[in-house]
Amino acid sequence: MQRTLFATGGAGFIGSEFLRQAIDGYDRVVVVDSLLPQVHATPPIMPDGVELVVGDVAEESTWAPLVEVLRALPDLDVLHLAAETGTGQSLTEPSRHALANVVGTTRLTEALDGAGVRPRRVVLASSRAVYGEGAWVLHGEMRYPGQRSAAQLERSEWDPPGAEPVAMRADQVMPNPVSAYGATKLAQEHLLAAWAVAHEVPLTVLRLQNVYGAGQSLTNSYTGILPLFCRMAREGKAIPLYEDGLVRRDFVHVNDVVSAIRRAFEIDRQEVQTLDVGSGTYQTVREVADHIARAYGAPPPVVTGAFRHGDVRHAWADTSVTEAELGWRPLVSIDVGLGELIAWVDGTLGEPAPSV
Ligand SMILES: NC(=O)c1ccc[n+]([C@@H]2O[C@H](COP(=O)([O-])OP(=O)(O)OC[C@H]3O[C@@H](n4cnc5c(N)ncnc54)[C@H](O)[C@@H]3O)[C@@H](O)[C@H]2O)c1
Numbered sequence: 001m002q003r004t005l006f007a008t009g010g011a012g013f014i015g016s017e018f019l020r021q022a023i024d025g026y027d028r029v030v031v032v033d034s035l036l037p038q039v040h041a042t043p044p045i046m047p048d049g050v051e052l053v054v055g056d057v058a059e060e061s062t063w064a065p066l067v068e069v070l071r072a073l074p075d076l077d078v079l080h081l082a083a084e085t086g087t088g089q090s091l092t093e094p095s096r097h098a099l100a101n102v103v104g105t106t107r108l109t110e111a112l113d114g115a116g117v118r119p120r121r122v123v124l125a126s127s128r129a130v131y132g133e134g135a136w137v138l139h140g141e142m143r144y145p146g147q148r149s150a151a152q153l154e155r156s157e158w159d160p161p162g163a164e165p166v167a168m169r170a171d172q173v174m175p176n177p178v179s180a181y182g183a184t185k186l187a188q189e190h191l192l193a194a195w196a197v198a199h200e201v202p203l204t205v206l207r208l209q210n211v212y213g214a215g216q217s218l219t220n221s222y223t224g225i226l227p228l229f230c231r232m233a234r235e236g237k238a239i240p241l242y243e244d245g246l247v248r249r250d251f252v253h254v255n256d257v258v259s260a261i262r263r264a265f266e267i268d269r270q271e272v273q274t275l276d277v278g279s280g281t282y283q284t285v286r287e288v289a290d291h292i293a294r295a296y297g298a299p300p301p302v303v304t305g306a307f308r309h310g311d312v313r314h315a316w317a318d319t320s321v322t323e324a325e326l327g328w329r330p331l332v333s334i335d336v337g338l339g340e341l342i343a344w345v346d347g348t349l350g351e352p353a354p355s356v
Contacts, residue, residue, distance in 0.1 A: 004028040004073040006119075008057050008108060009082030011035060011044040013216045013224075014125060014208075018079065018258045022265075023047050026077075030069055032057060033082065041219040057082045057104035063111040070115035077265050078122040080108060080192070083185070086222030087129060087310045090181035101184035102191070109195040121202045123264045126189050128168055128209045128250070128278070128315050129182030130175040136163035147178040153307045158243050165248070167318035170207060170274040179310035193272045202271065204264040206257075209278030209317050213254030213337065214344035226251065226338070229289055230345040233298035234352040242311065245286035245303045250278035250316035253332035263326040278317030279330045288338065295342050296352060 003026050009015050010031030023029055029049060034056040046052055053069075055062030070076070083101045084090070090097040112119065135142050138160065145160040159165075166173060177183045189205050196203035212226045221228060229239050260277045289301040323329045346352065 001075055002027045003075045003077070005030070005077045005079065006070060006073060007031045007079040007081060008104070009033055010050070010079070011046060011052065012039060012081060014211060014254060014257055015079070015081045016044060016046065017213070017215055017254045018261055019047050019050055021258050022262055023049060028073060030073065032062065032066060036084075038222065039217045039220050041217075056100070057107055058099040060107065063107055063114075067111050067114045070111060070117050073117070076117060076119040078108075078112070078119045079261065080105065080122065080124045080188070083125075083188075085181065087179045087181045088308045089222045090179050090184070091310050094180035097180050097184050101181075102187045105188045105191045109191065118199055118201055121204065121265055122192060122196060123204045123206065123261055124188060124192050125261075126205050126207045126274075127182065127185045128207055128276070128317065129179055130177055130186040130189065130207060131168050131173055131312075131315070132176040132178035132182055133312050134168055134176070134315065135166040135173045136160055137166060138163040142166065144174065144176055146176060148313070150309070153309075156244070156305060158246070158313055165314040167316050168207070169276055169318040169321060171321060172318075178312060181310070189274065196272055202269060203273070204269070205272070205274040206260060206264060206277045207274065207317070208257055209250035209252050209276075209315060211254055211257050212251050212341060214340060215254065218345065218348060225285070226288065226292070226341060227345060229292045230296075230342060231349075233292050233296035234345070234349070236296075236298055238299040239289040239293055239301040240304045240306070241286055241289060241301050242304065242306050242308060243313075244305070245284065245289070245301065247285045247311070248282040248314040248316060249285060250280070250282050251288065251334055251337070252277060252279045252330060253337040256330040256332055260322065260326060260328050263328045267326060269325070273325065275322040275325060276317035276319055277322060278319055279332075279334065280317060280319040282314070282316035283334055288334070291338055292342065295338075
Protein backbone atom coordinates (compact mmCIF):
# COMPACT_ATOMS: atom_id res chain seq x y z
CA MET A 1 0.00 0.00 0.00
CA GLN A 2 1.16 3.56 -0.74
CA ARG A 3 2.03 5.76 2.22
CA THR A 4 2.39 9.53 1.94
CA LEU A 5 3.48 12.45 4.12
CA PHE A 6 2.42 16.07 4.20
CA ALA A 7 4.65 18.24 6.39
CA THR A 8 4.14 21.92 7.15
CA GLY A 9 7.38 23.71 8.07
CA GLY A 10 9.28 20.72 6.73
CA ALA A 11 12.19 22.84 5.50
CA GLY A 12 13.09 23.90 9.05
CA PHE A 13 15.53 22.43 11.55
CA ILE A 14 13.44 19.54 12.89
CA GLY A 15 11.55 19.00 9.62
CA SER A 16 14.60 18.57 7.43
CA GLU A 17 16.21 16.14 9.87
CA PHE A 18 12.96 14.18 10.11
CA LEU A 19 12.70 14.02 6.30
CA ARG A 20 16.32 12.91 5.91
CA GLN A 21 15.74 10.03 8.32
CA ALA A 22 12.16 9.05 7.45
CA ILE A 23 11.75 9.73 3.72
CA ASP A 24 12.44 6.13 2.69
CA GLY A 25 9.26 5.07 4.49
CA TYR A 26 7.07 7.18 2.18
CA ASP A 27 6.05 6.90 -1.45
CA ARG A 28 5.39 10.62 -1.76
CA VAL A 29 6.35 13.58 0.47
CA VAL A 30 4.90 17.08 0.12
CA VAL A 31 6.16 20.00 2.22
CA VAL A 32 4.69 23.47 2.56
CA ASP A 33 7.06 26.07 3.99
CA SER A 34 7.34 29.84 3.63
CA LEU A 35 11.15 29.68 3.95
CA LEU A 36 11.03 32.41 6.56
CA PRO A 37 14.08 34.67 5.98
CA GLN A 38 14.76 34.85 9.74
CA VAL A 39 15.32 31.07 9.73
CA HIS A 40 16.69 30.48 6.24
CA ALA A 41 19.65 32.70 5.41
CA THR A 42 20.30 30.39 2.44
CA PRO A 43 17.90 28.14 0.51
CA PRO A 44 17.35 24.85 2.36
CA ILE A 45 18.76 21.62 1.00
CA MET A 46 15.85 19.20 0.90
CA PRO A 47 16.29 15.43 0.47
CA ASP A 48 15.75 14.15 -3.08
CA GLY A 49 12.14 13.40 -3.83
CA VAL A 50 10.58 15.99 -1.49
CA GLU A 51 8.03 18.21 -3.26
CA LEU A 52 8.44 21.65 -1.72
CA VAL A 53 5.60 24.15 -2.05
CA VAL A 54 6.77 27.61 -0.93
CA GLY A 55 3.93 29.40 0.81
CA ASP A 56 2.65 30.87 4.05
CA VAL A 57 0.31 28.49 5.91
CA ALA A 58 -1.69 31.47 7.23
CA GLU A 59 -2.57 32.59 3.67
CA GLU A 60 -5.68 31.16 2.08
CA SER A 61 -4.02 31.45 -1.35
CA THR A 62 -1.31 28.95 -0.29
CA TRP A 63 -3.92 26.27 0.29
CA ALA A 64 -6.07 26.61 -2.83
CA PRO A 65 -3.70 24.53 -5.03
CA LEU A 66 -2.76 22.30 -2.07
CA VAL A 67 -6.32 20.99 -1.64
CA GLU A 68 -5.97 19.09 -4.95
CA VAL A 69 -2.54 17.81 -3.86
CA LEU A 70 -3.92 16.60 -0.51
CA ARG A 71 -6.76 14.81 -2.28
CA ALA A 72 -4.19 12.78 -4.22
CA LEU A 73 -2.26 11.65 -1.12
CA PRO A 74 -3.43 8.20 0.04
CA ASP A 75 -2.80 6.81 3.53
CA LEU A 76 -1.60 10.22 4.67
CA ASP A 77 0.59 11.14 7.64
CA VAL A 78 0.45 14.84 8.54
CA LEU A 79 3.29 16.46 10.47
CA HIS A 80 2.53 20.01 11.58
CA LEU A 81 5.74 21.92 12.24
CA ALA A 82 5.25 25.32 10.59
CA ALA A 83 5.45 27.99 13.26
CA GLU A 84 6.92 31.27 14.33
CA THR A 85 9.06 30.17 17.27
CA GLY A 86 10.53 33.26 18.95
CA THR A 87 9.46 33.22 22.59
CA GLY A 88 10.71 36.71 23.45
CA GLN A 89 9.89 38.01 19.98
CA SER A 90 6.30 36.82 20.39
CA LEU A 91 5.68 39.41 23.12
CA THR A 92 6.51 42.25 20.74
CA GLU A 93 5.15 40.60 17.58
CA PRO A 94 2.17 38.59 18.83
CA SER A 95 0.06 38.99 15.67
CA ARG A 96 2.85 37.49 13.59
CA HIS A 97 2.91 34.46 15.91
CA ALA A 98 -0.87 34.19 16.07
CA LEU A 99 -1.22 34.30 12.29
CA ALA A 100 1.38 31.63 11.53
CA ASN A 101 0.64 29.37 14.48
CA VAL A 102 -3.10 29.73 15.07
CA VAL A 103 -4.51 30.72 11.68
CA GLY A 104 -1.90 28.46 10.03
CA THR A 105 -3.40 25.53 11.97
CA THR A 106 -7.02 26.33 11.15
CA ARG A 107 -6.08 26.72 7.46
CA LEU A 108 -4.54 23.25 7.62
CA THR A 109 -7.70 21.62 8.98
CA GLU A 110 -9.85 23.58 6.51
CA ALA A 111 -7.69 22.32 3.64
CA LEU A 112 -7.97 18.72 4.87
CA ASP A 113 -11.73 19.18 5.10
CA GLY A 114 -11.82 20.82 1.66
CA ALA A 115 -9.95 17.85 0.21
CA GLY A 116 -12.19 15.42 2.09
CA VAL A 117 -9.05 13.77 3.49
CA ARG A 118 -8.92 11.96 6.82
CA PRO A 119 -5.22 11.47 7.57
CA ARG A 120 -3.96 8.20 9.04
CA ARG A 121 -2.50 10.31 11.85
CA VAL A 122 -1.59 13.92 12.62
CA VAL A 123 1.49 14.71 14.71
CA LEU A 124 1.86 18.23 16.11
CA ALA A 125 5.22 19.58 17.28
CA SER A 126 4.02 21.48 20.32
CA SER A 127 6.26 23.02 22.95
CA ARG A 128 7.13 23.01 26.61
CA ALA A 129 6.23 26.72 26.37
CA VAL A 130 2.59 25.68 26.91
CA TYR A 131 3.46 24.99 30.59
CA GLY A 132 4.83 28.47 31.22
CA GLU A 133 6.45 28.54 34.67
CA GLY A 134 4.90 25.11 35.31
CA ALA A 135 4.15 23.57 38.68
CA TRP A 136 6.13 23.98 41.89
CA VAL A 137 5.84 22.12 45.19
CA LEU A 138 5.34 24.41 48.18
CA HIS A 139 4.75 22.95 51.66
CA GLY A 140 4.08 19.54 50.10
CA GLU A 141 1.43 20.83 47.69
CA MET A 142 1.49 21.44 43.97
CA ARG A 143 1.13 25.13 43.13
CA TYR A 144 1.13 27.25 39.99
CA PRO A 145 2.91 30.51 40.82
CA GLY A 146 2.37 31.70 37.23
CA GLN A 147 4.15 34.46 35.40
CA ARG A 148 6.84 36.34 37.29
CA SER A 149 5.97 40.02 37.57
CA ALA A 150 8.24 42.83 36.35
CA ALA A 151 8.67 43.89 40.01
CA GLN A 152 9.76 40.37 41.05
CA LEU A 153 12.27 40.16 38.23
CA GLU A 154 13.62 43.64 38.93
CA ARG A 155 14.22 42.54 42.55
CA SER A 156 16.15 39.52 41.14
CA GLU A 157 13.58 37.29 42.82
CA TRP A 158 14.04 34.46 40.34
CA ASP A 159 12.37 31.52 42.15
CA PRO A 160 9.12 31.47 44.12
CA PRO A 161 10.41 31.51 47.74
CA GLY A 162 10.61 28.06 49.36
CA ALA A 163 9.22 26.21 46.33
CA GLU A 164 10.73 23.38 44.28
CA PRO A 165 10.02 23.07 40.54
CA VAL A 166 8.34 19.96 39.15
CA ALA A 167 9.28 18.15 35.90
CA MET A 168 6.83 18.76 33.07
CA ARG A 169 4.49 15.88 32.32
CA ALA A 170 1.26 16.36 30.40
CA ASP A 171 -0.93 14.22 32.67
CA GLN A 172 0.32 15.93 35.84
CA VAL A 173 1.16 19.56 35.07
CA MET A 174 -1.45 21.96 33.70
CA PRO A 175 -0.61 24.26 30.79
CA ASN A 176 -0.26 27.89 31.82
CA PRO A 177 1.67 29.78 29.11
CA VAL A 178 3.48 33.04 29.88
CA SER A 179 4.40 34.05 26.33
CA ALA A 180 2.34 34.74 23.24
CA TYR A 181 4.32 31.92 21.60
CA GLY A 182 3.29 29.48 24.35
CA ALA A 183 -0.33 30.62 24.09
CA THR A 184 -0.34 30.02 20.32
CA LYS A 185 1.20 26.56 20.73
CA LEU A 186 -1.52 25.68 23.23
CA ALA A 187 -4.12 27.03 20.79
CA GLN A 188 -2.66 24.72 18.11
CA GLU A 189 -3.14 21.76 20.46
CA HIS A 190 -6.76 22.66 21.20
CA LEU A 191 -7.65 23.42 17.58
CA LEU A 192 -6.20 20.17 16.28
CA ALA A 193 -7.71 18.11 19.12
CA ALA A 194 -11.20 19.52 18.51
CA TRP A 195 -10.90 18.76 14.80
CA ALA A 196 -9.30 15.32 15.29
CA VAL A 197 -11.94 14.08 17.74
CA ALA A 198 -14.78 15.31 15.53
CA HIS A 199 -13.30 13.54 12.47
CA GLU A 200 -11.97 10.46 14.29
CA VAL A 201 -8.41 11.21 13.22
CA PRO A 202 -5.68 10.02 15.63
CA LEU A 203 -3.60 12.94 16.92
CA THR A 204 -0.31 12.87 18.78
CA VAL A 205 0.80 16.11 20.39
CA LEU A 206 4.50 16.12 21.24
CA ARG A 207 5.53 18.85 23.66
CA LEU A 208 9.19 19.36 22.79
CA GLN A 209 11.75 20.75 25.20
CA ASN A 210 14.81 22.71 23.90
CA VAL A 211 15.81 20.93 20.72
CA TYR A 212 19.40 21.31 19.52
CA GLY A 213 21.75 19.77 16.99
CA ALA A 214 23.39 20.07 13.60
CA GLY A 215 21.25 21.91 11.08
CA GLN A 216 19.84 24.44 13.57
CA SER A 217 19.57 27.97 12.19
CA LEU A 218 22.80 29.88 12.85
CA THR A 219 21.24 33.18 11.92
CA ASN A 220 17.99 33.15 13.87
CA SER A 221 18.93 35.09 16.97
CA TYR A 222 15.43 34.65 18.42
CA THR A 223 15.66 30.91 19.10
CA GLY A 224 18.20 28.24 19.95
CA ILE A 225 20.61 29.46 22.62
CA LEU A 226 23.27 26.82 21.99
CA PRO A 227 24.24 27.91 18.44
CA LEU A 228 24.17 31.50 19.70
CA PHE A 229 26.56 30.59 22.56
CA CYS A 230 28.85 28.79 20.09
CA ARG A 231 28.98 31.86 17.87
CA MET A 232 29.85 34.15 20.79
CA ALA A 233 32.51 31.81 22.17
CA ARG A 234 34.02 31.39 18.71
CA GLU A 235 34.47 35.16 18.60
CA GLY A 236 36.28 35.05 21.95
CA LYS A 237 33.39 36.78 23.76
CA ALA A 238 32.23 35.94 27.29
CA ILE A 239 28.74 34.41 27.06
CA PRO A 240 26.27 36.62 29.01
CA LEU A 241 24.00 34.65 31.35
CA TYR A 242 20.51 35.89 32.16
CA GLU A 243 19.17 35.97 35.73
CA ASP A 244 21.72 34.19 37.97
CA GLY A 245 22.79 31.67 35.32
CA LEU A 246 20.95 28.89 37.16
CA VAL A 247 17.99 28.71 34.78
CA ARG A 248 17.36 25.01 34.04
CA ARG A 249 16.70 23.66 30.56
CA ASP A 250 16.17 20.22 29.10
CA PHE A 251 18.33 20.10 25.96
CA VAL A 252 17.11 17.29 23.74
CA HIS A 253 19.05 16.25 20.65
CA VAL A 254 17.25 16.51 17.32
CA ASN A 255 17.88 12.79 16.63
CA ASP A 256 15.91 11.92 19.76
CA VAL A 257 13.09 14.22 18.64
CA VAL A 258 13.06 12.67 15.17
CA SER A 259 12.88 9.16 16.62
CA ALA A 260 9.95 10.22 18.87
CA ILE A 261 8.06 11.65 15.86
CA ARG A 262 8.74 8.47 13.88
CA ARG A 263 7.47 6.32 16.73
CA ALA A 264 4.37 8.52 17.05
CA PHE A 265 3.52 7.74 13.41
CA GLU A 266 4.11 4.02 13.98
CA ILE A 267 1.94 3.38 17.03
CA ASP A 268 -1.65 2.31 16.78
CA ARG A 269 -3.35 4.60 19.33
CA GLN A 270 -6.62 6.05 18.10
CA GLU A 271 -7.31 8.88 20.51
CA VAL A 272 -5.65 12.24 21.10
CA GLN A 273 -2.46 11.78 23.05
CA THR A 274 -0.23 14.47 24.53
CA LEU A 275 3.34 13.48 25.36
CA ASP A 276 6.51 15.19 26.55
CA VAL A 277 9.71 14.88 24.55
CA GLY A 278 12.96 15.85 26.21
CA SER A 279 16.19 14.33 27.45
CA GLY A 280 14.39 13.74 30.76
CA THR A 281 17.02 15.68 32.68
CA TYR A 282 18.27 19.26 32.89
CA GLN A 283 21.40 21.38 32.80
CA THR A 284 21.68 24.89 34.07
CA VAL A 285 22.34 27.41 31.32
CA ARG A 286 25.60 28.17 33.11
CA GLU A 287 26.72 24.53 32.78
CA VAL A 288 26.21 24.41 29.01
CA ALA A 289 27.72 27.89 28.57
CA ASP A 290 30.80 26.82 30.59
CA HIS A 291 31.13 23.71 28.40
CA ILE A 292 30.99 25.76 25.18
CA ALA A 293 33.31 28.50 26.49
CA ARG A 294 35.89 25.87 27.50
CA ALA A 295 35.65 24.15 24.13
CA TYR A 296 36.59 27.42 22.39
CA GLY A 297 39.04 28.70 25.00
CA ALA A 298 36.74 31.72 25.43
CA PRO A 299 36.55 33.74 28.68
CA PRO A 300 34.20 32.30 31.33
CA PRO A 301 30.49 33.17 30.98
CA VAL A 302 29.31 36.24 32.90
CA VAL A 303 26.16 36.45 35.03
CA THR A 304 24.43 39.67 33.99
CA GLY A 305 21.28 39.61 36.13
CA ALA A 306 19.35 40.70 33.01
CA PHE A 307 16.01 39.01 32.31
CA ARG A 308 13.52 38.64 29.52
CA HIS A 309 9.76 38.50 29.90
CA GLY A 310 8.37 35.26 28.53
CA ASP A 311 11.45 33.25 29.56
CA VAL A 312 10.55 30.72 32.21
CA ARG A 313 12.74 29.90 35.16
CA HIS A 314 13.05 26.10 34.88
CA ALA A 315 11.88 23.57 32.32
CA TRP A 316 12.54 19.88 31.94
CA ALA A 317 10.43 16.90 30.98
CA ASP A 318 9.45 13.77 32.82
CA THR A 319 9.55 11.42 29.83
CA SER A 320 8.36 8.26 31.62
CA VAL A 321 4.88 8.23 30.02
CA THR A 322 6.29 9.01 26.57
CA GLU A 323 8.82 6.21 26.93
CA ALA A 324 6.10 3.72 27.88
CA GLU A 325 3.62 4.89 25.23
CA LEU A 326 6.00 5.22 22.30
CA GLY A 327 8.53 2.52 23.19
CA TRP A 328 11.11 5.29 22.79
CA ARG A 329 13.81 6.82 24.88
CA PRO A 330 16.27 9.70 24.46
CA LEU A 331 19.73 8.35 23.62
CA VAL A 332 22.05 11.32 23.02
CA SER A 333 23.86 12.62 26.10
CA ILE A 334 24.48 16.35 26.39
CA ASP A 335 28.28 15.85 26.23
CA VAL A 336 28.09 13.90 22.98
CA GLY A 337 25.43 16.25 21.56
CA LEU A 338 27.37 19.42 22.39
CA GLY A 339 30.58 17.99 20.91
CA GLU A 340 28.72 17.21 17.71
CA LEU A 341 27.05 20.64 17.64
CA ILE A 342 30.38 22.45 18.08
CA ALA A 343 31.98 20.37 15.30
CA TRP A 344 29.04 21.16 13.02
CA VAL A 345 29.11 24.90 13.80
CA ASP A 346 32.84 24.99 13.03
CA GLY A 347 32.36 22.93 9.89
CA THR A 348 29.66 25.35 8.73
CA LEU A 349 31.25 28.67 9.72
CA GLY A 350 34.89 27.60 9.34
CA GLU A 351 37.43 26.99 12.09
CA PRO A 352 37.42 29.83 14.66
CA ALA A 353 40.33 32.25 14.68
CA PRO A 354 42.95 31.10 17.25
CA SER A 355 42.62 33.01 20.53
CA VAL A 356 45.61 35.19 21.49
N1 LIG B 1 13.51 23.77 18.12
C1 LIG B 1 12.97 23.72 19.34
O1 LIG B 1 13.67 23.83 20.34
C2 LIG B 1 11.49 23.51 19.51
C3 LIG B 1 11.00 23.33 20.81
C4 LIG B 1 9.65 23.17 21.00
C5 LIG B 1 8.79 23.14 19.91
N2 LIG B 1 9.27 23.31 18.67
C6 LIG B 1 8.31 23.32 17.54
O2 LIG B 1 8.79 22.50 16.51
C7 LIG B 1 8.40 23.03 15.26
C8 LIG B 1 9.59 23.12 14.32
O3 LIG B 1 10.57 23.93 14.94
P1 LIG B 1 12.03 24.09 14.35
O4 LIG B 1 12.96 24.14 15.49
O5 LIG B 1 12.28 23.12 13.26
O6 LIG B 1 11.91 25.57 13.79
P2 LIG B 1 12.38 26.18 12.40
O7 LIG B 1 12.15 27.64 12.51
O8 LIG B 1 13.72 25.69 12.01
O9 LIG B 1 11.31 25.54 11.40
C9 LIG B 1 10.03 26.06 11.22
C10 LIG B 1 9.76 26.09 9.73
O10 LIG B 1 8.45 26.64 9.56
C11 LIG B 1 8.52 27.58 8.51
N3 LIG B 1 7.45 28.57 8.73
C12 LIG B 1 7.39 29.51 9.70
N4 LIG B 1 6.25 30.23 9.57
C13 LIG B 1 5.61 29.70 8.49
C14 LIG B 1 4.39 30.03 7.82
N5 LIG B 1 3.62 31.05 8.23
N6 LIG B 1 4.04 29.30 6.75
C15 LIG B 1 4.81 28.28 6.30
N7 LIG B 1 5.97 27.94 6.89
C16 LIG B 1 6.36 28.65 7.96
C17 LIG B 1 9.90 28.20 8.56
O11 LIG B 1 10.29 28.73 7.31
C18 LIG B 1 10.73 26.99 8.97
O12 LIG B 1 11.25 26.30 7.84
C19 LIG B 1 7.72 24.37 15.55
O13 LIG B 1 6.32 24.19 15.49
C20 LIG B 1 8.14 24.70 16.96
O14 LIG B 1 7.16 25.45 17.64
C21 LIG B 1 10.61 23.50 18.43
